[in-house]
Amino acid sequence: MTLIAPHGGTLVNRMASxxxxxVSVLRKIQVDEIAxxxxxxxxxxxxxxxxxxxxxxxxxxxVERMRLVSGLLWSLPVVLPVSQDIAxxxxxxxxxxxxxxxxxxxxxxTVNSIYRPNLHTDVSLIYGTxxxxxxxxxxxxxxxxxxxxxxxxxxxxxxxxxxxxYAHTPEEARSYFEQRGWKxxxxxxxxxxxxRAHEYIQKCALETVDGLYIHPLVGPTxxxxxxxxxxxxxxxxxxxxxxxxxxxxxxxxxxxxxxxGPREAILxxxxxxxxxxxxxxxxRDHAGVGNYYGTYDAQHxxxxxxxxxxxxxxxFFEHAFYCTSCAGMATTKTCPHGxxxxxxLSGTKxxxxxxxxxxxxPEFSRPEVVSVLMEFYEKFAAQV
Amino acid sequence: MTLIAPHGGTLVNRMASxxxxxVSVLRKIQVDEIAxxxxxxxxxxxxxxxxxxxxxxxxxxxVERMRLVSGLLWSLPVVLPVSQDIAxxxxxxxxxxxxxxxxxxxxxxTVNSIYRPNLHTDVSLIYGTxxxxxxxxxxxxxxxxxxxxxxxxxxxxxxxxxxxxYAHTPEEARSYFEQRGWKxxxxxxxxxxxxRAHEYIQKCALETVDGLYIHPLVGPTxxxxxxxxxxxxxxxxxxxxxxxxxxxxxxxxxxxxxxxGPREAILxxxxxxxxxxxxxxxxRDHAGVGNYYGTYDAQHxxxxxxxxxxxxxxxFFEHAFYCTSCAGMATTKTCPHGxxxxxxLSGTKxxxxxxxxxxxxPEFSRPEVVSVLMEFYEKFAAQV
Numbered sequence: 001m002t003l004i005a006p007h008g009g010t011l012v013n014r015m016a017s018x019x020x021x022x023v024s025v026l027r028k029i030q031v032d033e034i035a036x037x038x039x040x041x042x043x044x045x046x047x048x049x050x051x052x053x054x055x056x057x058x059x060x061x062x063v064e065r066m067r068l069v070s071g072l073l074w075s076l077p078v079v080l081p082v083s084q085d086i087a088x089x090x091x092x093x094x095x096x097x098x099x100x101x102x103x104x105x106x107x108x109x110t111v112n113s114i115y116r117p118n119l120h121t122d123v124s125l126i127y128g129t130x131x132x133x134x135x136x137x138x139x140x141x142x143x144x145x146x147x148x149x150x151x152x153x154x155x156x157x158x159x160x161x162x163x164x165x166y167a168h169t170p171e172e173a174r175s176y177f178e179q180r181g182w183k184x185x186x187x188x189x190x191x192x193x194x195x196r197a198h199e200y201i202q203k204c205a206l207e208t209v210d211g212l213y214i215h216p217l218v219g220p221t222x223x224x225x226x227x228x229x230x231x232x233x234x235x236x237x238x239x240x241x242x243x244x245x246x247x248x249x250x251x252x253x254x255x256x257x258x259x260x261g262p263r264e265a266i267l268x269x270x271x272x273x274x275x276x277x278x279x280x281x282x283x284r285d286h287a288g289v290g291n292y293y294g295t296y297d298a299q300h301x302x303x304x305x306x307x308x309x310x311x312x313x314x315x316f317f318e319h320a321f322y323c324t325s326c327a328g329m330a331t332t333k334t335c336p337h338g339x340x341x342x343x344x345l346s347g348t349k350x351x352x353x354x355x356x357x358x359x360x361x362p363e364f365s366r367p368e369v370v371s372v373l374m375e376f377y378e379k380f381a382a383q384v
Numbered sequence: 385m386t387l388i389a390p391h392g393g394t395l396v397n398r399m400a401s402x403x404x405x406x407v408s409v410l411r412k413i414q415v416d417e418i419a420x421x422x423x424x425x426x427x428x429x430x431x432x433x434x435x436x437x438x439x440x441x442x443x444x445x446x447v448e449r450m451r452l453v454s455g456l457l458w459s460l461p462v463v464l465p466v467s468q469d470i471a472x473x474x475x476x477x478x479x480x481x482x483x484x485x486x487x488x489x490x491x492x493x494t495v496n497s498i499y500r501p502n503l504h505t506d507v508s509l510i511y512g513t514x515x516x517x518x519x520x521x522x523x524x525x526x527x528x529x530x531x532x533x534x535x536x537x538x539x540x541x542x543x544x545x546x547x548x549x550y551a552h553t554p555e556e557a558r559s560y561f562e563q564r565g566w567k568x569x570x571x572x573x574x575x576x577x578x579x580r581a582h583e584y585i586q587k588c589a590l591e592t593v594d595g596l597y598i599h600p601l602v603g604p605t606x607x608x609x610x611x612x613x614x615x616x617x618x619x620x621x622x623x624x625x626x627x628x629x630x631x632x633x634x635x636x637x638x639x640x641x642x643x644x645g646p647r648e649a650i651l652x653x654x655x656x657x658x659x660x661x662x663x664x665x666x667x668r669d670h671a672g673v674g675n676y677y678g679t680y681d682a683q684h685x686x687x688x689x690x691x692x693x694x695x696x697x698x699x700f701f702e703h704a705f706y707c708t709s710c711a712g713m714a715t716t717k718t719c720p721h722g723x724x725x726x727x728x729l730s731g732t733k734x735x736x737x738x739x740x741x742x743x744x745x746p747e748f749s750r751p752e753v754v755s756v757l758m759e760f761y762e763k764f765a766a767q768v
Contacts, residue, residue: 203718204588208699244720315592334587336628
């Protein structure tokens with residue numbers, strides 16, 4: 001193994017290697033989509049070194065100091081909230097089966113910790129705000145008041161993973177990189193469709209490393225984000241037409257979006273280290289939402305930690321645009337020309353063009369991406 | 385000082401702070417243009433930790449192991465060759481005044497070492513060939529058979545430096561970077577005019593650091609390289625029109641070109657570390673000439689040393705070109721399209737177009753650069 005070490009040194013694997021006989025006799029509880037996506041990450045080691053949902057001691061350290069009890073950097077809670085009712089019927093040491101809404105078992109949790117977070121103060125520490133309009137705050141305050149913590153054993157559910165063709169485990173991604181002989185790999189996180197600005201940033205980064213891992217988040221997002229299925233199709237189209245096949249791998253990051261800005265940027269970087277990436281792209285407003293975070297907060301937070309404890313190298317980028325005077329893609333760091341030379345469209349403007357059946361210019365978006373998006377927005381327009 | 389440490393830890397300054405009275409009474413010897421350019425580098429600390437011309441022990445270690453006697457990485461000899469005649473009249477411990485062809489004194493050398501290199505075997509170690517057609521080999525075999533080594537004290541010659549406006553000392557460059565608040569700076573070495581390919585690579589690198597130090601070599605080169613004065617004008621024009629003023633500094637690296645390929649790439653990187661750069665661009669065929677080096681030799685050599693002993697981070701790039709299918713600049717790492725989409729012109733082709741008064745296309749070269757080059761080649765064509 002010549003690739004970068006996973007966070008904490010060892011790649012976790014919590015997948016059950018065979019059927020768990022006890023499942024039929026243990027008590028079952030239903031968990032939400034976010035918990036299910038966390039179970040996936042824990043099972044495959046994407047959240048290494050986490051082996052389960054956080055116990056109280058780790059939770060408090062993470063919320064207050066962005067570290068696990070071991071001292072290892074970790075920026076966001078990974079917790080299992082339950083109702084008062086369920087909590088009152090659960091005993092320490094008990095083993096519970098975690099099921100989806102259809103009653104399908106996804107994991108067995110050994111309950112080592114039952115605790116009540118200080119939710120209203122904790123959300124401010126985690127998200128930097130307690131505004132209920134913040135989608136992360138809102139979800140956190142509504143998921144449940146009591147947390148169960150402890151290790152999980154994950155039950156394989158072939159076919160249950162969204163985008164299973166692309167939903168590599170860290171081990172699979174690492175194996176792919178090794179087979180290709182890539183030593184340096186840059187990871188790219190997004191929850192948005194790919195426009196030329198993203199392509200430019202990815203390719204800038206790719207120029208100085210061996211390979212690019214495009215790893216869009218396809219787990220639970222807020223309702224007005226573009227659906228993952230559509231984004232994956234757009235990514236597939238643009239990679240097919242504009243990327244050398246030997247230099248890029250498209251994956252699907254099945255975790256939930258937290259919208260926690262700076263803290264989530266750190267999480268996104270650590271997770272990509274687990275997937276074998278040596279570099280990670282951090283744009284402006286990474287993992288942000290609304291105006292809750294400063295434009296560069298998600299970049300500056302990396303300076304709170306040493307390069308060694310982060311391990312993966314963050315690459316910070318500005319917003320990119322096509323400049324007619326440069327006759328190429330650029331950012332404010334590399335282009336001296338004014339606004340009048342720059343092809344910049346807001347997300348709102350692009351959506352309104354697409355709903356009206358108008359294609360954004362090729363300087364903004366590849367025609368192959370536009371046609372995928374238009375197909376979607378046509379339906380959307382018809383429904384409205 | 386928050387900037388990167390110079391090579392070996394301390395920035396050397398061998399400039400005499402006041403007039404050296406002895407100069408009038410010491411014996412004078414004339415040295416060549418390469419020695420004069422080396423004296424400049426030693427004086428200002430560009431060659432830190434070197435404090436003079438290499439003594440025999442350092443020379444042998446560098447030739448055979450790319451290290452100084454101290455163990456510190458150093459890839460190319462910096463030596464003062466003299467004739468048999470001069471050597472026979474020189475004594476160990478003697479102080480000599482080193483003069484240019486006009487008799488102007490540039491430095492005082494304390495002769496600690498007089499030695500005869502194994503020139504014919506050493507050139508093979510240094511350049512990887514003993515072919516007399518290699519310009520570095522040729523110069524090395526003709527400069528002199530006996531080397532004088534020892535520390536130098538450099539006599540300031542205001543106005544004697546070529547491109548004095550741009551010929552920053554490492555201290556001046558570092559001070560500029562600090563004033564700008566740049567923490568990460570990428571250095572770019574070239575001995576060629578700037579075309580869009582170079583601009584693309586520089587800007588790719590700039591996207592992820594704070595500043596760009598364009599540092600063309602303006603010291604002695606072979607006769608058929610484009611004259612430094614012309615290259616500096618072209619750089620000035622392109623920076624003025626296409627680079628944000630707050631992100632780029634144009635300097636002039638007054639050292640001589642060695643054409644030593646991989647070994648010179650290491651030297652170029654270490655020198656830029658002394659100038660305060662944290663990153664250094666290494667292209668294909670860096671510092672190469674003819675077909676003496678493999679395309680990637682100058683990139684691969686960096687893997688012979690640890691990241692710590694190199695200190696500066698090398699950024700390896702492929703050749704760049706405009707691709708009509710991508711509608712932008714790219715390299716084979718980032719563009720999947722075929723030759724038919726790529727605007728690629730050989731140096732020979734470009735020169736022949738310019739001599740005939742034809743402008744290379746804007747996808748290849750900025751019009752502002754073309755007009756500088758055409759002015760030169762017109763004269764050249766008229767002379768032919």
